[in-house]
Amino acid sequence: MDYSIYDAIRAGFTKVVFIIRKDFAEDFKNIFEPKLKGKVAIDYVYQDLHSFTGDFPVPADRSKPWGTAHAVLCARDAIKEPFAVINADDFYGRDSFEKAYAFLTGPVSPNVYCIIGYELAKTLSDNGTVSRGVCQVDAAGNLVSIAERTKIYEKDGKITYEEGDKKFEVPYDSKVSMNFWAFDPSVFAYTEKIFKEFLAEQGSNPKAEFFIPIIGDKFIKEGKGSIKVIPTGAKWFGVTYKEDAPEVQASLNALIAKGEYPSNLWK
Template identity: 65%
Template sequence: MQPTLLILAAGMASRYGSLKQIQQFGPSGETIIDYSIYDAIRAGFGKIVFIIRENFAQEFKEIFEPKLKGRVATDYVYQEMDAFVGDHQVPADRTKPWGTAHAILCAKNAINEPFAVINADDFYGADAFVKMAAFLKGESTTDIYSVVGYELGKTISEHGSVSRGVCAVDGAGFLAEINERTKIYTDNGQIVYENGDGSKHPLAAETPVSMNFWGFDPSVFSLSQDLFNEFLDKNLSNPKAEFFIPIVADEFIRRGKGKVKVLPTSSQWFGVTYKEDAPGVQASLSELVAQGAYPNNLWK
């Protein structure tokens, strides 16, 4: 069975104001999502499921359907505030979506096979898709999930600090724990993370970090539903609280339900954390096209 790729794109309209402004980086106007989908199809993914907000579904489909028709199956899932909340009453002052793990939960009825999850606006590199597809086809079970581990030094922005899930990996290549570090940057040639108290701690360039490229068995949906209920019991009245994927991965390990395999990649990640990152992304893609890694026009 071919695995599915789930793309988290519900936050896009709020970031861009309108989808008409989705940034084009490739030589023929390709977005970062286009490259991810192209890499996924090449690696053997059979279906693409987009998580979006219903209020921009029409606009979104008009951009992606003409390119993908006949190439890969597509489906659309909506992340809305009242989805999967059960008996909980969503507070009137809540404007922020419930987070990335809630987004996955919203795809519960659209996915019945092993699947990967990525962010819409990160460039992950072909190698990561090849490794993830191989894992999902050959190793994925109800008690083994996975995450792609990038080398920290290949995920830093020159234009400010970044947030990364710093992975501790055991001797067998499984995730021991994942710590969200919200302020990582280069300081006098050394990568450091800063704590809330302002103290700085060095990190090696080869430290594995998660860029939200996860591999799951569909069993993750029932676990996510249970954890989301617990999350709402504790955080319903906190308008900023979010239910993130690492929370689910951590509890999966902590509760003895299984293990998360770290799939190391030497791929160079890039994305637009700051608008100053955009020219670099464009230059990197042009270079990959010049090297023959991608065609000049992905969908021609």
């Protein structure tokens, strides 16, 4: 998260909204506010199981909130300008934030959103299979669909995913979503509408989740506008398996050694 905030600030972003649980808010603030004071505006929103559910009876056996799109919806009152959404526990790379900022200060509109598209080969793990949202992109660079592919791995110079008992090859340069989106604030009203539909259809299932790709998919299919897939050559880092941690640390150390990041981000 520190690296993402650092990259966002130097790309031009001036505000960070943390979407967190209220029960650890004070501990969270005590960690981040001293580091970020005077460097960027900070706000907090709390994702709660009952946020935006209205009169819908939340299942008694549901303990977790409703997923990533619901988390974005919870930030509605804190965000009035075009904005980017990321996962807190992923390393996205400087190039991604620069491209997102250029989009958000340029072509973004109520009917044009974007997703940062990573090269599939740069998001794999050496320690096991991964799941990725593989993007289908048209000739104009617009997102056509995102297909969640599971058990993706590289072997013998090929990238393969498994579905059932079948194996399918995926091109090396396929673009995948790592949940780095850029939106106009009009997305909040649309997301609230789709969330109500989601609750009506799946809300009684205690494990159902309302993910951001659901919003993207409906936005396209309902003809509300387009979602640009902006490619990045940045390498994504993440800890899918505990064995990934040393490699991620080594990659960060290499970037520090190259001078791309200071050894202390907030000194």
